[in-house]
Amino acid sequence: MLKLPVAVQVYSVREDAAKDFQGTMQKIKDMGYQGVELAGLYGLPAEEVRRILDLIGLAAISAHVPIHELMADAEGTIDQYVTIGCSYIAIPHLDEDMRPGTPGFLEFVANLPAIARKCRDKGLTLLYHNHDFEFVRMENGEYGLDYLYQTVPSDLLQTELDTCWINVAGESPAAYIRKYANRCPVVHFKDFFMGDRSKGGKLYELIGTKVEKSERNSTFEFRPIGQGLQNVPEMLQAAQESGAKWIVVEQDLSVGRTSLEAIEMSVKYLRSL
Numbered sequence: 001m002l003k004l005p006v007a008v009q010v011y012s013v014r015e016d017a018a019k020d021f022q023g024t025m026q027k028i029k030d031m032g033y034q035g036v037e038l039a040g041l042y043g044l045p046a047e048e049v050r051r052i053l054d055l056i057g058l059a060a061i062s063a064h065v066p067i068h069e070l071m072a073d074a075e076g077t078i079d080q081y082v083t084i085g086c087s088y089i090a091i092p093h094l095d096e097d098m099r100p101g102t103p104g105f106l107e108f109v110a111n112l113p114a115i116a117r118k119c120r121d122k123g124l125t126l127l128y129h130n131h132d133f134e135f136v137r138m139e140n141g142e143y144g145l146d147y148l149y150q151t152v153p154s155d156l157l158q159t160e161l162d163t164c165w166i167n168v169a170g171e172s173p174a175a176y177i178r179k180y181a182n183r184c185p186v187v188h189f190k191d192f193f194m195g196d197r198s199k200g201g202k203l204y205e206l207i208g209t210k211v212e213k214s215e216r217n218s219t220f221e222f223r224p225i226g227q228g229l230q231n232v233p234e235m236l237q238a239a240q241e242s243g244a245k246w247i248v249v250e251q252d253l254s255v256g257r258t259s260l261e262a263i264e265m266s267v268k269y270l271r272s273l
Contacts, residue, residue, distance in 0.1 A: 001273065002236065002270055002271060002273050003240050004236075004239065004240060004244060004245070004246060004247050005034040005035060005059075005245075005246055005247070006032075006033055006034060006035075006246070006247045006248075006249065006267055006270055006271075007033060007034060007035035007036055007037055007059070007061050007062075007246050007247070007248045007249070008028055008033050008035075008036055008037070008248065008249045008250070008263050008266075008267070009036075009037045009039060009064070009188070009248050009249065009250035010024075010036050010037065010038050010039050010040075011039035011064065011250065011252070012249065012250055012251045012252070012254075012259055012262070012263050013028070013259045013260055013263060014039065014040075014259075015259065016259060016260060017042050018042050018043075021042050021044060021049075021052065022052045022055075022056070024260075025052055025053060025056050025058055026056055027260060028058065028263070029056050029057060029058050031263065031264045031267050031268075032267050032268075032271060033058070033249075033263075033267055034058070034059060035058055035059035035060065035061040035246065036053070036058050036059070036060060036061070037061055037062040037063065037064065037090070037186070037248050037250075038060060038062070038063040038064065038081075038084070038086070039063070039064045039092070041080070046080040046081070046083040046084050047083060049084050050083060050084045050085055053084070053085070054085075059085075060081075060084045060085045060086050061086065061087055061088065061186065061246050061248075062086055062087065062088035062089065062090055062127065062160075062186055062246075062248070063081050063084070063086050063088075063089055063090070064090050064091075064092035064129065065077060065081070065089050065090070065091065065092070066091075066092065066093075067091050067094065067098070067108070070089075070091070070115050071111070071115070074114075074115055074118045075118060075122075078118060078119055078122050078124060079122070081124065082122050082123065082124065086124060087124065087125065088124060088125050088126075088127050088158075088160075088185065088186060089119055089124050089125075089126055089127065090126075090127040090128065090129045090160045090186070091126070091127070091128050091129060092129050093129070093131060094108065094133075099133050099134070099144070100133065100134055100136045100138065100143075100144025100145075100147070101136050101144070105144065109147070109148055109151050109152065112126075112148075112152050112156075112157065113152055113156050113157075116152065116156035116157050117156065120155075120156065125158050125185070126156065126157050126158070127157070127158050127159065127160040127185070127186060128148060128149075128157060128159065128160060129160040129162055129188065130145050130159075130160075130161060130162050130165055130166070131162065131165045132165040132166070132168045132169035134148070134169075135166075135169035135170070135171065149180065149183070154183050158183050158184070158185055158186075159180045159183050159184045159185075160184075160186045160187070160188060160248075161173070161176055161177055161180065161184055161187050161188065162188040162190060162250070163177075163187065163188060163189055163190055163230060163235050164188070164190035164191065164192050164222075164230070164250075165190075167192070167229065167230060168192070168194065173230065173231075173234075173235050173238075174231065174234045174235050174237070174238035175238075177235065177238040177239055177242050177244070178238050178241070178242055180242070181241075181242035181243055182242065182243040183243075184239070184242055184243065184244050185243070185244060185245040185246065186244070186245065186246050186248055187235075187239045187244050187246070187247055187248065188248050188250050189225055189230075189232065189235065189236075189247050189248065189249055189250070189266075189270070190222070190225075190230075190249075190250045190251060190252075191222070191223045191224060191225045191226065191227055191228035191229070191230045191232070191251075191266075192220065192221060192222050192223055192228045192229060192230070193219075193220070193221045193223055193228045193229055194219055194220045194221075194229065195219035195220075221255055222251050222252050222253050222254070222255070223251070223255075223262075224251065224254075224257075224262045224263070224265035224266045224269065225249060225265070225266035225267075225269050225270060226265075226266070226269035226270075227265065227269075232269070232270075232273070233273060236270075236273060247270065249263055249266045249267060249270070251263060251266065
């Protein structure tokens with residue numbers, strides 16, 4: 001039974017939001033979503049984003065904010081999301097030279113507490129949103145993702161576990177949610193189909209990694225919640241029992257239907273549970 005409020009990551013409908021932010025937010029509200037997680041401000045000042053969301057009645061629970069923006073101007077960037085009314089800021093991804101297995105990752109982890117403290121001082125909580133590239137072993141045998149959460153304390157950094165990428169990495173999404181019980185306020189629900197894991201292939205074209213056509217995993221497809229391989233009831237139970245505050249639907253790319261149609265299918269499925 002669904003007991004948690006459901007939001008959508010606006011990146012899922014980024015083209016619609018860029019063309020008509022207010023109209024797209026109204027459609028999201030009409031579908032039954034209670035909140036949004038932002039991914040950029042679509043050329044609008046923070047005050048206008050706040051006005052639109054307040055008018056429509058959507059909570060601005062969080063925002064994906066690139067680490068480079070936070071490093072360049074932490075206070076100014078954070079202030080924007082304070083103005084909008086967000087409770088969380090999430091680091092959405094890392095460039096290749098900052099990922100686990102590179103010297104840049106250790107530097108990233110070392111610099112994170114200072115950014116987290118600035119968020120905390122302004123009443124926001126910093127989250128980290130994973131992909132599957134964090135699931136590589138460090139020298140001590142731990143996954144990079146676990147190293148991050150063991151190195152930066154929970155009073156500074158909370159999780160935003162992405163259930164799709166945990167599964168793609170070969171781990172159980174529900175088990176990982178339970179592993180970080182009471183440190184998982186926002187959980188990304190994302191469904192997918194992958195016909196043959198052994199074919200590998202790069203999947204990160206959407207987040208700035210250049211991928212040649214021959215390198216793509218042609219068997220991989222993002223899907224609406226309930227239409228793919230994920231055990232959604234199991235994930236939902238784990239989230240509800242582990243202290244999650246919000247479920248966030250995210251679908252990076254929609255195939256065979258519009259992005260708005262896809263997120264509507266997702267929220268209807270979740271409401272049916």
